Amino acid sequence: QKEVEQDPGPLSVPEGAIVSLNCTYSNSAFQYFMWYRQYSRKGPELLMYTYSSGNKEDGRFTAQVDKSSKYISLFIRDSQPSDSATYLCAIDSGYSTLTFGKGTMLLVSP
Amino acid sequence: ETGVTQSPTHLIKTRGQQVTLRCSSQSGHNTVSWYQQALGQGPQFIFQYYREEENGRGNFPPRFSGLQFPNYSSELNVNALELDDSALYLCASSQGQGPTYNEQFFGPGTRLTVL
Numbered sequence: 311q312k313e314v315e316q317d318p319g320p321l322s323v324p325e326g327a328i329v330s331l332n333c334t335y336s337n338s339a340f341q342y343f344m345w346y347r348q349y350s351r352k353g354p355e356l357l358m359y360t361y362s363s364g365n366k367e368d369g370r371f372t373a374q375v376d377k378s379s380k381y382i383s384l385f386i387r388d389s390q391p392s393d394s395a396t397y398l399c400a401i402d403s404g405y406s407t408l409t410f411g412k413g414t415m416l417l418v419s420p
Numbered sequence: 421e422t423g424v425t426q427s428p429t430h431l432i433k434t435r436g437q438q439v440t441l442r443c444s445s446q447s448g449h450n451t452v453s454w455y456q457q458a459l460g461q462g463p464q465f466i467f468q469y470y471r472e473e474e475n476g477r478g479n480f481p482p483r484f485s486g487l488q489f490p491n492y493s494s495e496l497n498v499n500a501l502e503l504d505d506s507a508l509y510l511c512a513s514s515q516g517q518g519p520t521y522n523e524q525f526f527g528p529g530t531r532l533t534v535l
Contacts, residue, residue, distance in 0.1 A: 314462075316462070351528075351531075353424075353510055353512075354463065354526045356523060356524075398462050400462075405475070406453060406468065406522045406524055408453075408455075408524065409465065410455075412461055412462045413462050
């Protein structure tokens with residue numbers, strides 16, 4: 311079993327839709343959970359990070375961690391064509407060592 | 421404030437050759453991590469350097485090696501290139517060490533093609 315599992319998509323939605331992106335992980339010791347956005351041919355950029363369980367909101371983005379089920383989610387409200395990118399979940403394995411999921415490609419059509 | 425920069429942007433090599441990729445960390449950052457991102461995959465951790473010492477390594481063979489310089493810039497060297505080494509190589513810098521969260525800032529990557 312891989313440490314972080316993520317459906318690669320692609321996920322296609324119309325503009326304005328609510329998007330739900332998800333990952334599962336295997337190691338219950340993980341404490342820090344991140345979502346990165348990666349545009350084509352660019353490096354990943356941090357969207358949000360969450361410590362332990364709970365929700366965190368930043369504008370149209372909400373990150374959610376459920377440590378009991380080892381499940382992390384990112385919700386995007388009122389999706390825009392500019393949100394079209396690959397979304398990577400990542401977990402800090404300790405001392406700034408990140409373990410990434412495969413990434414989910416999101417396409418938001420006007 | 422200058423972000424993380426990497427050079428070159430693209431590189432084409434043939435199997436068996438050696439390659440050196442370079443990374444300049446963000447101002448004030450003393451930790452550099454390298455990741456390999458194959459097409460359609462998430463980045464995979466190669467190794468990390470903190471204050472010029474290797475400080476952790478992923479599941480990569482010894483032909484992947486690195487250096488960190490006193491100004492915290494870094495190099496990734498790959499010997500005896502294989503076709504499967506074709507990937508985007510990402511450098512990320514962060515400030516500090518320890519079990520608390522330290523945000524990593526990624527560079528744009530170097531795309532390596534091995535023929």
